Amino acid sequence: MSYTIGLDLGGTAIKGGLLDDVANVMAQDKIPTRPEEGPDGVFTRMAEFADRLCDEAKIDPDEVRAVGVGVPGPMTTEGMLLYAPNLAGWRNIPIQKQFGRKLRWPVRVVNDADAAAYGEYWAGAARDQTIQYSILLTLGTGVGGGIILDGEIYSGPHGAGAELGHTIVQLNGHPCGCGQRGCLEQYTSATAIAKEAKRRLEAGAASTLSGNPTARDVFGAMEAGDKMATEVVDLCCEYLAIACVNMTRIFDPQMILLGGGVTAAGSALLDRVRADYQKHSLTIYEARARIELASLGNDAGFIGAAGMTRGR
Ligand SMILES: [Zn+2]
Incomplete structure (x- = not known):
């Protein structure tokens, strides 16, 4: 069994969960975003949050394969958050690199609506294996x-x-x-x-x-x-x-x-x-x-x- 962590960065709260490889949620929690602290402060707390999810799920961090993040704005393929209407002042943030430096695991960042679509595909209403589109x-x-x-x-x-x-x-x-x-x-x-x-x-x-x-x-x-x-x-x-x-x-x-x-x-x-x-x-x-x-x-x-x- 291996595990992954998902984080959903919103304007007021960051939701997160630790899931096993068949989408069982082993732990889930949320923390306030406080975007006024700026990206670096928020990313530091997000990294601590990810560690805490391991504790809450009683999972050894070495068994976690990767962290995925959904963010409330358009993301370039280079991992740059261009802007986010709900995160005042956040523009052109190299989130993939900047947040990745604070984590022990590989990280992938996408737009939050894309992450939600993937969630429904992976574990929700479109989870049927015959559905690929x-x-x-x-x-x-x-x-x-x-x-x-x-x-x-x-x-x-x-x-x-x-x-x-x-x-x-x-x-x-x-x-x-x-x-x-x-x-x-x-x-x-x-x-x-x-x-x-x-x-x-x-x-x-x-x-x-x-x-x-x-x-x-x-x-x-x-x-x-x-x-x-x-x-x-x-x-x-x-x-x-x-x-x-x-x-x-x-x-x-x-x-x-x-x-x-x-x-x-x-x-x-x-x-x-x-x-x-x-x-x-x-x-x-x-x-x-x-x-x-x-x-x-x-x-x-x-x-x-x-x-x-x-x-x-
Ligand atoms: Zn419009």
Whole structure:
């Protein structure tokens, strides 16, 4: 038996786990990020955290093969974190080298959405050995994406691949924080669902909702039969379905997984996306992906970070 450690570096917390070679989590824990301490201080505590995970799992550090890290920003193939919106002031950080120096094990660093996609592929909803091509869309306050092709993370030479939330699905659409207009994120994130409901309320739509409803409120109202809320969810699902069709045309994945807070709506969301996916898919031949809910939740990042250092 050999072990790997996965770390998921977030804006407020660093989650981590020590896993065996069949993805059993032997120990998991988290520490505060405190990005204001700067990369060097944070990396020192991350290295101590990795040591502590060995203690907590009662595993000899010599039995650990590698450490994987997911980071909240684009990574170049040379191991450079270009920037991270949730880590103020962090730009062009040679994290692979700088963090690696503090560790006794080899380290591999990737984007956190890529790590999460790998987690679902290695140990989550896409873990079936027959699946080698899968895509994860994470629908939270924003929309993240990760692509697994032939069992490997695909992120492109500049680390900018798999920014699926910023694929454009609407000409002259809503402006996005990234500088584009009409990004998928502006139609399918929790933020987008809340905004769309508010726009309709302000335009005078009749609804049981009022004020500033959250995405959760919108799904709740839909379940209770609210017409406006149902229309908002339908619209979100239709954009999601279009994104899934586009990804199918480009990558021909075996599975597309939906994760993140928005998927707490469960089958209310999944059934609609599947139906719209069929509706919008081409009919000239059969090339369809299974659409499923992701299964690892917030643990996907550190699990995938550990898994990607060894492969499936
Ligand atoms: Zn965008």
